[in-house]
Amino acid sequence: MDLETMYQSLGVSSQVLDFAKKIEDTLKDRFEAIDSRAEYNQLKVVKAMQECRVSDIHFAATTGYGYNDLGRDTLEDVFARVFQTESALVRPQLISGTHALHIALSGNLRPGDELLSPNGKPYDTLEEVIGIRESVGSLKEYGVSYRQVDLLPDGTFDFENIARAVNEKTKVMTIQRSKGYASRPTFSVEQIGELIVFVKKIKPDLICMVDNCYGEFVETLEPTQVGADMAVGSLIKNPGGGLAPIGGYIVGRKECVDRASFRLSAPGLGREVGASLGLNQSFYQGLFLSPTVVAGALKGAIFAANIYEKLGFSVVPDGREERHDIIQSVTFGTPEGVIAFCQGIQAAAPVDSFVTPEPWDMPGYDAPVIMAAGAFVQGSSIELSADAPIKPPYAVYFQGGLTWYHAKLGVLMSLQKLIEAGVCSLKIL
Numbered sequence: 350m351d352l353e354t355m356y357q358s359l360g361v362s363s364q365v366l367d368f369a370k371k372i373e374d375t376l377k378d379r380f381e382a383i384d385s386r387a388e389y390n391q392l393k394v395v396k397a398m399q400e401c402r403v404s405d406i407h408f409a410a411t412t413g414y415g416y417n418d419l420g421r422d423t424l425e426d427v428f429a430r431v432f433q434t435e436s437a438l439v440r441p442q443l444i445s446g447t448h449a450l451h452i453a454l455s456g457n458l459r460p461g462d463e464l465l466s467p468n469g470k471p472y473d474t475l476e477e478v479i480g481i482r483e484s485v486g487s488l489k490e491y492g493v494s495y496r497q498v499d500l501l502p503d504g505t506f507d508f509e510n511i512a513r514a515v516n517e518k519t520k521v522m523t524i525q526r527s528k529g530y531a532s533r534p535t536f537s538v539e540q541i542g543e544l545i546v547f548v549k550k551i552k553p554d555l556i557c558m559v560d561n562c563y564g565e566f567v568e569t570l571e572p573t574q575v576g577a578d579m580a581v582g583s584l585i586k587n588p589g590g591g592l593a594p595i596g597g598y599i600v601g602r603k604e605c606v607d608r609a610s611f612r613l614s615a616p617g618l619g620r621e622v623g624a625s626l627g628l629n630q631s632f633y634q635g636l637f638l639s640p641t642v643v644a645g646a647l648k649g650a651i652f653a654a655n656i657y658e659k660l661g662f663s664v665v666p667d668g669r670e671e672r673h674d675i676i677q678s679v680t681f682g683t684p685e686g687v688i689a690f691c692q693g694i695q696a697a698a699p700v701d702s703f704v705t706p707e708p709w710d711m712p713g714y715d716a717p718v719i720m721a722a723g724a725f726v727q728g729s730s731i732e733l734s735a736d737a738p739i740k741p742p743y744a745v746y747f748q749g750g751l752t753w754y755h756a757k758l759g760v761l762m763s764l765q766k767l768i769e770a771g772v773c774s775l776k777i778l
């Protein structure tokens with residue numbers, strides 16, 4: 350069977366394949382640039398592991414309290430070196446990105462303090478963490494106030510109003526690197542650095558935290574290298590490389606990470622406890638693979654952007670823009686478009702390819718959400734996945750792919766399903 354017949358046997362028509370081939374041929378230079386960034390980041394990770402003398406013994410499991418978990422402590426040292434920070438907390442007990450962000454925020458904020466978001470409304474699940482939407486146990490219930498400054502119409506920081514918003518109560522600024530479910534651009538590490546320098550001039554002791562979800566290894570610098578006091582993310586996104594089955598990380602200045610650790614376990618216990626339960630090898634190996642996995646995901650995102658842009662849909666980022674995270678949004682304008690796209694992604698999966706995703710009311714989100722994920726790890730979005738809140742403008746957020754070839758198959762299948770559903774046609778070209 351040749352390659353084309355192989356694609357056809359998976360359900361991709363030769364019409365879709367021909368169209369996609371023309372697009373792929375225009376992307377060679379971009380893919381090369383992605384590969385050279387991955388090469389740099391691969392060396393960065395290997396260097397950190399060598400410096401920490403990572404060895405077989407670090408993969409051993411601990412149980413119970415997890416005192417003296419050498420593998421866990423060394424892994425945290427590796428993360429600290431990769432992100433160039435004093436300290437790191439990398440734990441399976443951090444159960445998701447939202448949890449890690451909650452721990453970092455609640456560990457570092459006290460009653461009477463104020464939290465500032467310089468990028469407008471934060472990621473959906475943080476609304477309940479902060480108390481923007483009423484919720485039991487929010488920071489608001491603990492007497493932490495919140496203020497946000499919206500972005501300027503061009504998607505950049507509103508420095509003037511940020512300067513005005515910083516006051517004697519402002520303790521933490523939380524910067525969200527990736528756009529999440531918003532249609533603004535994602536910030537580059539350089540832009541984040543400029544903002545941090547700016548606010549530190551106004552208030553030097555302001556803790557600058559970056560929600561780093563989906564941004565790790567997309568650039569060769571991380572936000573902690575341009576002044577962030579903390580960066581936080583999920584191990585079932587970029588830095589877990591698809592192998593981590595659970596977990597989150599908080600890297601940063603020692604006192605900030607320590608305060609988070611006292612919140613994660615208990616005051617007095619901090620980072621000294623927390624068994625790694627045999628997960629260390631997956632964490633190390635996932636981090637090791639992460640730079641190349643992220644490169645594959647980026648190629649998939651750029652491929653999708655160029656295909657759907659060509660078909661007349663609005664895409665963020667556009668087909669030519671520099672990338673700062675792995676997320677691609679495509680606005681279809683109708684629920685049918687969003688649903689067909691997600692069904693195509695699902696149909697390309699190695700796991701659960703036979704199920705048909707439907708919208709549902711997911712905890713933490715304010716509209717029904719449709720999710721396509723045929724993942725080895727439940728909910729993993731470094732694996733090929735797509736999700737969309739079923740509300741205007743009916744945009745789908747597409748990300749991941751453990752390999753470029755799988756990401757490519759996903760994009761081809763999505764296009765196939767859209768054509769079959771009558772949402773778009775290749776004839777208009």
Ligand SMILES: *Cc1c(COP(=O)(O)O)cnc(C)c1O
Binds near residue numbers: 446448527560562
């Ligand atoms: C995914 C994500 C989160 C939340 O992470 P979960 O692991 O889904 O809880 C927070 N912020 C951003 C920008 C994200 O992309």
